Amino acid sequence: MTVLIGQSFTGISIGAVLLLIALGLSLTFGQMGVINMAHGEFIMSGAYTTYVLQQHLTDAGTSLLLALPAAFAVAGTLGIVLERTLIRRLYTRPLDTLLVTWGVSLLLQQLARDIFGAPNVQTSTPGWLTGRITLFGGEHPVTLSHARLFILTLAVAAVVALTLTLRLTPLGRRIRAVVQHRELAEASGIATARVDRTTFFIGSGLAGVAGVALTLVGPIGPTMGTNIIIDAFLVVVVGGIGRLRGAVVAAFALGVLQALVEYSTTVSLAKVTVLIAIVAFLQWRPQGISTVRTRSLA
């Protein structure tokens, strides 16, 4: 029993990482129907921002905290540049956007390789994140490392901040209007192009924050984006577009499923099982867990 609980906690911490990397994606995909394959490289930019800050500041704690806003700005700026130069031109061709942004991700990977070198780099974890807390003692103790707890907190904070922004601010109201009905929003006087740009900034910025979090659990390298982007997309596919709630549920569900299957088999088998579960789930709900209801046929 405690083993199951332990694996569930592992699953929740996997889910927190998934949620962080998928949150921005869900936002941009939901609003613009645009799949941004360079999202993984935006995450990478956040991770490298943390690395650079730590090189200059040396103190791991302050540099990590400073990296959060810095990475948000760096990745967000990259996002705006991408939106202005390429994605804006391709709104009517979503599949081509997917391919173009994949080309961009290739460029960014090579750029990272040229600047920071091909081998992975490491950041040091600040002292206050190195310990573990014990949830249950006994024969199979259930522990949670501080770093994982930090990521969980960060994920929850990001969701809360985003929800509040969407619910309470004028910007959030405009974003929701565009998600629900683009033409009508435009007809009501909302500058949809400007809203798109802002959404893209926020979505990409969240990728940067996710990158900061990832430095705590793994190495930083030019190809780190490729490995996580698919998981992030699966969260979005299962969660459904246009609503944060779906992404949250999907991230934790996939995380826990992954952890539970992983415990009884292997990591690779767990990945395959999760994927089969996703295809089966889409039989039941092709639009994902929650979605904005429209009357369109698509």
Place this chain on the structure above:
Amino acid sequence: MTRSRLLPLAGFALTAVALFAVAPAVLSDFRLSLLARYLCFAIVAVGIALAWGRGGMLTLGQGLFFGLGGYAMAMHLKLADAGPDGLPDFMLLYGTGGELPWWWEPFRSPVFALAAVLVLPMTLAALIGFLVFRRRVRGAYFAILSQALAAAFALLLIGQQATTGGTNGLTNFQGFFGFALADPLNKRMVYFVIAAALLAVLLITRQLFHSRYGELLVAVRDSEERVRFLGYDPALVKLAAYTVSAGMAGLAGALFVPAVGIISPALIGIVPSIQFVIGAAIGGRASLAGAALGAIAVAWAQTTLSEEFPAAWTYFQAGLFIAVIAFLPGGLASLRHHLTRRRTRATRPRPPTGTPAAEGAPA
């Protein structure tokens, strides 16, 4: 015979001459084996032209089917090398307890292995397609799912090192249905087999493109709902194209094994799967010649340029890819179309503005 029918026929004959007469005469054995490898990619690209160019299904996971075909062939070659009752060399190394896993056993039979090369990928594609298209999962959702499948397959192979060779894959083949692969003459034979396969695949796909089915496929791509309202089942139409393209990828994978001498997870994961699409996209997604030539050109450039200038090549490839997709979605094959259209627009006098209906209207 009209010009529109003569032109592709001439192109086809030209390709046949180039592949069967010119290339073997001009190229060294080494270059020819490289060309054989590119031709395998071209076969995959033709399948992508069918599924994506004509059917609108952006399949980012052709590596899955390429891998299934490749591993089916490689398993048979390994077992044939080991002789009756023998174990493939890598299994002795990792130790499976001297037992051949049950799912390896049927691949001893050459007939089974050859059938599996096509049947395995096509069955899997039909199953996936049935589940996915029937529920109207499409567009980006389908692209991501197909990519995830390829990634999961590669992971699965890596995880089962004792029975699949893991990251190293299956390699070091001695014979190919009784012919020693070390013999350059037999290498040439493999090249000819691949060239013939490419020509056959091109012929079949051209027939498909110009059949009523091909028209229906394009209609589904352009307006799925309208086709549904006309009484067709778009899911079945897409399913057929996806299955055939999977079969082509499987065939290419199987031929890749004797030509290159290895199949491994690194050749079928996410990145190679997208590489397949890049060639087709740059050449021209909806054009047979464009997709095939694009795949060959990109693969050639990859081997020649990436060795000398790895960084510059990545920038160039990514830049070209972005530029083509963003500004020339039909690929380089559509350049001719763009140019001729511009010319005719410039020379031909503008049509009279008054339409017959307007003229015939009562004054």
